[in-house]
Amino acid sequence: MTMAPKASYGISRRALLLGAAAIPALSGTLLPAFAPAQTPAEPLPSWNDGAAKQAILDFVRTTTDRASPGYVAPEERIAVFDQDGTLWVEHPIYTQVAYCLDRVPAVVAEKPELKSVEPFKTVLSGNREAMAKLSLPDLEKILAATLTGMSVEDFEADVKKWLATARHPRWKRPYTELVYQPMLEVLRAFRDNGYKTYIVTGGGQDFVRVYSEQVYGIPPEQVVGSVGGTKFGYAKDGKPFLTKEPKLLLNDDHAGKPEGIHLIIGRRPFAAFGNSVGDRQMLEWTAAGAGTRLNMLVLHDDAAREYAYGPATGLPASKIGTFTQALYDEAKKNSWPVISMKNDWKRIFPFD
Amino acid sequence: MTMAPKASYGISRRALLLGAAAIPALSGTLLPAFAPAQTPAEPLPSWNDGAAKQAILDFVRTTTDRASPGYVAPEERIAVFDQDGTLWVEHPIYTQVAYCLDRVPAVVAEKPELKSVEPFKTVLSGNREAMAKLSLPDLEKILAATLTGMSVEDFEADVKKWLATARHPRWKRPYTELVYQPMLEVLRAFRDNGYKTYIVTGGGQDFVRVYSEQVYGIPPEQVVGSVGGTKFGYAKDGKPFLTKEPKLLLNDDHAGKPEGIHLIIGRRPFAAFGNSVGDRQMLEWTAAGAGTRLNMLVLHDDAAREYAYGPATGLPASKIGTFTQALYDEAKKNSWPVISMKNDWKRIFPFD
Numbered sequence: 219m220t221m222a223p224k225a226s227y228g229i230s231r232r233a234l235l236l237g238a239a240a241i242p243a244l245s246g247t248l249l250p251a252f253a254p255a256q257t258p259a260e261p262l263p264s265w266n267d268g269a270a271k272q273a274i275l276d277f278v279r280t281t282t283d284r285a286s287p288g289y290v291a292p293e294e295r296i297a298v299f300d301q302d303g304t305l306w307v308e309h310p311i312y313t314q315v316a317y318c319l320d321r322v323p324a325v326v327a328e329k330p331e332l333k334s335v336e337p338f339k340t341v342l343s344g345n346r347e348a349m350a351k352l353s354l355p356d357l358e359k360i361l362a363a364t365l366t367g368m369s370v371e372d373f374e375a376d377v378k379k380w381l382a383t384a385r386h387p388r389w390k391r392p393y394t395e396l397v398y399q400p401m402l403e404v405l406r407a408f409r410d411n412g413y414k415t416y417i418v419t420g421g422g423q424d425f426v427r428v429y430s431e432q433v434y435g436i437p438p439e440q441v442v443g444s445v446g447g448t449k450f451g452y453a454k455d456g457k458p459f460l461t462k463e464p465k466l467l468l469n470d471d472h473a474g475k476p477e478g479i480h481l482i483i484g485r486r487p488f489a490a491f492g493n494s495v496g497d498r499q500m501l502e503w504t505a506a507g508a509g510t511r512l513n514m515l516v517l518h519d520d521a522a523r524e525y526a527y528g529p530a531t532g533l534p535a536s537k538i539g540t541f542t543q544a545l546y547d548e549a550k551k552n553s554w555p556v557i558s559m560k561n562d563w564k565r566i567f568p569f570d
Numbered sequence: 571m572t573m574a575p576k577a578s579y580g581i582s583r584r585a586l587l588l589g590a591a592a593i594p595a596l597s598g599t600l601l602p603a604f605a606p607a608q609t610p611a612e613p614l615p616s617w618n619d620g621a622a623k624q625a626i627l628d629f630v631r632t633t634t635d636r637a638s639p640g641y642v643a644p645e646e647r648i649a650v651f652d653q654d655g656t657l658w659v660e661h662p663i664y665t666q667v668a669y670c671l672d673r674v675p676a677v678v679a680e681k682p683e684l685k686s687v688e689p690f691k692t693v694l695s696g697n698r699e700a701m702a703k704l705s706l707p708d709l710e711k712i713l714a715a716t717l718t719g720m721s722v723e724d725f726e727a728d729v730k731k732w733l734a735t736a737r738h739p740r741w742k743r744p745y746t747e748l749v750y751q752p753m754l755e756v757l758r759a760f761r762d763n764g765y766k767t768y769i770v771t772g773g774g775q776d777f778v779r780v781y782s783e784q785v786y787g788i789p790p791e792q793v794v795g796s797v798g799g800t801k802f803g804y805a806k807d808g809k810p811f812l813t814k815e816p817k818l819l820l821n822d823d824h825a826g827k828p829e830g831i832h833l834i835i836g837r838r839p840f841a842a843f844g845n846s847v848g849d850r851q852m853l854e855w856t857a858a859g860a861g862t863r864l865n866m867l868v869l870h871d872d873a874a875r876e877y878a879y880g881p882a883t884g885l886p887a888s889k890i891g892t893f894t895q896a897l898y899d900e901a902k903k904n905s906w907p908v909i910s911m912k913n914d915w916k917r918i919f920p921f922d
Contacts, residue, residue, distance in 0.1 A: 293789055370832060414791075427836045437645055438836035439766075448832050450825035450851055458854045460832055467819050467833070473802035480722060480800050480812055481819070482834055484779045484790035499802055502810045 288510030420471035640862030772823035
């Protein structure tokens with residue numbers, strides 16, 4: 219399912235094209251979907267020419283050119299990507315929160331005593347306005363009730379089932395289609411040049427792992443997220459299983475992002491992409507490494523094709539939500555390139 | 571540093587040899603150490619013919635042959651290996667414990683008040699007999715004092731320094747040389763057939779990651795171990811850093827092994843190698859998956875070339891330490907092949 223041709227690992231696009239005639243001999247059983255003719259003529263076709271596109275191309279070239287002082291050894295090539303708002307749509311609510319809210323009736327069916335208890339009562343009412351006002355502790359109760367207590371296999375099956383039928387309220391499409399085509403091309407360009415691409419998300423690690431390979435070409439073992447413990451046990455027939463526990467091991471947001479990177483990857487990334495203040499420490503941690511590093515922010519400034527929020531609104535910092543003015547200012551100060559969805563992206567979604 | 575040629579990922583040894591002429595065109599910048607002429611004629615040269623060797627060869631062939639009902643897709647190919655006693659020597663004490671004991675003087679130099687406090691007093695005395703009698707809570711105090719409180723970079727540098735000078739008491743060689751040559755060949759055979767090889771150790775994840783790539787060809791992101799939290803902070807100059815905290819996130823032993831596999835990998839392995847009762851749940855979790863699975867145990871029955879302990883001693887179960895008779899019986903019952911160091915291995919160490 220990995221979308222990058224494995225045989226190109228660590229090899230520049232030019233070398234790949236030059237060596238293309240040799241690939242079928244190696245790729246017989248491995249790369250059914252890959253054919254040299256399908257290789258795009260240039261790596262970022264959905265990007266307009268500009269500083270953001272150039273920063274990506276320059277970084278990849280510099281870090282993979284053995285003659286460059288910024289050369290990075292293949293095994294060190296790690297690039298990390300926030301998910302919500304960086305790889306796919308995060309409005310009006312995080313996809314995983316939509317899943318949790320939709321799962322409440324099933325949880326209440328198993329535990330009827332929750333029916334008249336808040337916050338479950340409000341969710342069951344279907345009153346979107348009241349649900350939007352739920353407090354953080356209430357949301358945490360919903361997350362704990364809907365994301366734990368089942369086996370890891372049952373959870374995976376349930377998420378798959380939900381993803382197949384749930385639709386985004388604005389586009390009436392599966393959430394998994396609301397990924398940013400230009401960012402899929404960035405993931406591909408990094409992988410084509412030997413980078414391991416990781417998602418580093420505040421969302422649930424187990425949730426994102428269900429679809430990461432299919433949607434992003436990122437295998438589950440390259441997803442770092444907020445994660446709870448599991449508990450090993452045996453069924454009556456002696457078969458072992460893992461149950462998802464309500465014990466939080468890592469809140470993979472803000473300072474938790476570099477901590478999660480250390481926990482799961484154990485190497486400092488050379489490139490990091492984010493969009494909100496929750497990505498700040500991940501970007502700082504990446505930037506603080508020696509050698510050439512790339513940090514970029516996605517700016518949501520396209521109300522017509524997606525959304526405009528954060529600094530793009532021109533509102534005072536106090537009114538800005540997840541993408542604070544302070545992070546935007548830090549990006550400017552550090553010359554971290556900012557990606558304007560409106561100006562840098564020719565199209566937003568694969569279906570555009 | 572990865573020892574497996576990346577271009578062979580997912581490709582059988584036979585296909586690799588048949589396609590060898592094509593490799594240089596692809597591997598120009600990637601595989602400096604690789605040359606087809608160096609490929610060994612057969613994959614497990616340090617193994618005697620027998621049931622154990624055959625079980626490994628059969629498993630690899632079955633799971634990589636597209637025509638076989640046991641075929642495993644490349645992205646699902648995960649093999650896990652316990653470290654201590656499975657990949658390298660674990661007697662007379664775990665290497666990491668040796669590191670921690672050697673580090674005590676440096677810790678006491680920074681905190682002189684520990685000098686007259688147990689268990690540090692005993693360790694400083696250098697009395698090996700008294701040290702061998704330290705209780706588990708005492709050892710935990712030593713581990714906490716020597717493995718936490720520093721930045722992740724300082725820890726890595728200190729472990730590297732220690733590994734360069736420390737010597738095993740019996741062989742008078744660096745601990746990193748006391749790896750089992752036959753198991754290095756197993757790791758290589760799995761990787762040559764598209765398997766991702768992981769270490770799943772009760773030892774410290776950060777400790778093993780320091781040398782895993784150099785010693786086993788396993789990159790740090792493929793090491794699962796016991797792991798504590800880290801804490802993100804800023805130095806006075808504003809530079810971010812991660813401090814190793816005394817908060818245990820995962821005790822990666824016994825039931826913790828399948829839990830750690832889920833945490834770090836998120837896929838069930840197809841093959842698992844262990845040697846002690848701490849590996850039991852990992853083997854059971856692996857065996858319980860659908861399709862073809864391989865579980866194997868290393869039996870330490872070679873006092874002349876390494877050690878004899880566990881069931882090989884013929885002692886009653888109550889006297890047997892880490893490798894209990896119960897696990898050995900479970901292996902027999904489930905037809906998990908047992909590797910006899912004495913009979914199955916032509917040589918033990920790379921320097922033999």
